[in-house]
Amino acid sequence: MAYIEIKDLKRAYVMSKDVSVEALRGVSFSVDKGEFISVVGSSGSGKSTLLNILGGLDWEYTGDVIVDGENIKGSDPNFYRRYIVGTIFQQFHLIPSLNVEENILLPYKFSKRKGEDVNQRLEYILKMVGLEDRRKHLPKELSGGQAQRVAIGRALIDSPKIVLADEPTGNLDSKTGDSIISLLEDLNKKEELTIILVTHDQKIAKKTERIITLVDGKNV
């Protein structure tokens, strides 16, 4: 049984009384536990909409998203976003006034997990993303690749089961982008994380185990 099952996923945006746009028109696919897949498609194909739904940010859809046997529609959105998924954004979305450590630990401020060794987890994450010597640096003092590593660290701090990466290399040069993909590959192997990477770059997509292609809101 697949770890993630997406069945006939549809999402329409009502623009006005008579106009609505169908961003997803029946997307269906599945992902196995520990699989590293990519979703590719041109602009307007529905990649971001799909990611928003999988990330628990958009709940106005029809169809089913089943994670580990449970339909996420029945789960608490905050719990789902805190503990099930970790999201990495193209623009990093770091808090400019917080340093590397504080940005990585930000999800912990909203988490209700008690009794965990936060420092031990932080050290592990910092080592994994290679930012041990940058821990006190502010985002403005980091390169694009380093900032994305902080964002990856933040996505991992609460030990999510799934990592969603929205164009993680989109704002990086190809060399740095490759290093980020290598990091995600490492995480996929070492942490047995299920990773769904959204990209429009076929070269990046080919580095993943499987490619889902979206065209006009449907997977082909």
Added chain:
Amino acid sequence: MFKYALDLVTRRKLRTMLTSLGITIAVMLMTFILFGMTDLETAILTQFNAVFKPTDLYVSSQEVRGFGASQSAPTKDAQEQKEEVIINDEIKTKIEEIDGVVDVHPMFVLTGFEVYLEGDDVAYPSSFVQAMDIVGDDEMFGSFIGDEVVLEDTGIFVSDYVPSYFEMSNEEILGKKIILKSSSTPAFIASSSRGGIDREYEFIVQGVVDTAGESFWINTSRALDILVEAGGFEDKDEYIELIGYSQLLVRTQEGKTTDVEEYMTEKLGLNVISTKTITDFISTLTSGLTIALIVFGSISALVASIGIINTMIMSIYEQTKEIGIIKAIGASNRQVLIIFLIQSGLIGLIGGVVGLGVTFGLMQLADPFLVDLLQEQGFTAIEKFFHFQSVNAIYITLGSILVGILAGIYPAMKAARLDPVKALRYE
């Protein structure tokens, strides 16, 4: 979450400071009102208690306007009786026999006289001449300047306003002559249908008393002589029988004051003013004034809260993307609401603490000048005007936080309801 909210507040220092300024001004106003009024009441009561003892009762035959509302309510019979009561020796004896009474001092108020300093053609503006068997070092005075402490028949005590009016020192006026002239018909003469006689009475200044109010004091024996002569009465007994004493000062044992007051009011039908009656009246008056001023102060707090609402809404627009980020990483609507309420509460707290600090600083600077001013006005018992009132300081601080939180409710709800997808796309 608190640390994160604190970070949001400190991140925009200038804006936080400017928004807090509204609260600071409101707090300064409130602090001056609350502390100032409390200190003013304390100052009045301190001075009052320095002059009047809480065990002293003042008995008169006429209702004293202004304090009537706080006096113990007499019965109808007592009220009817009260109108006819003349405070004569019989009443005085009855009072002396009440359990708890230490002694009774008759007092006269001489009306219808003009007061002159020898060699001066212009009458002193106030002609409030009292008669009482007192000595210069009596507890009722704040301080006394003069050699003779017993008020002789030809002697007079003057309040320290008198020498300053005549532009001389307290010492210079000692031994000077004061003349009382009955230039108009005294009230008691009109009521007793007796003809007034123009007379002059001379006194030597024996002492200067430092107390609130502009008064002259002569002894009762001489006062009675003057009242008998000026009013055309046969003798002192006739005057006391028909007109009576103006007032009696009844000194009571501690703990018996209320019983004595009730007895004189209800059984003897007398009007009694106790120190407590007056202090209660002062407290009521200052409390009423304080409430009225607080209402005005609240308007500035309202204006300050509008400033906070404006800042917080602006802050939402600036932090929209950040709200989207924290929601995407697991912050619930409730947590976003709390973060914004903490922010607005912190702005209120900063405004409150700064306001209190600035106000205390100003109070400390102003205190010596205020004390001098009050002492010049006769508040000689005042050594310090402003006092730190920790309870009021806590109320004001909590009030500032509350104003901040209340002002932050709407913006916080707006922030909490933001759609994370739209927030993340916001530029």
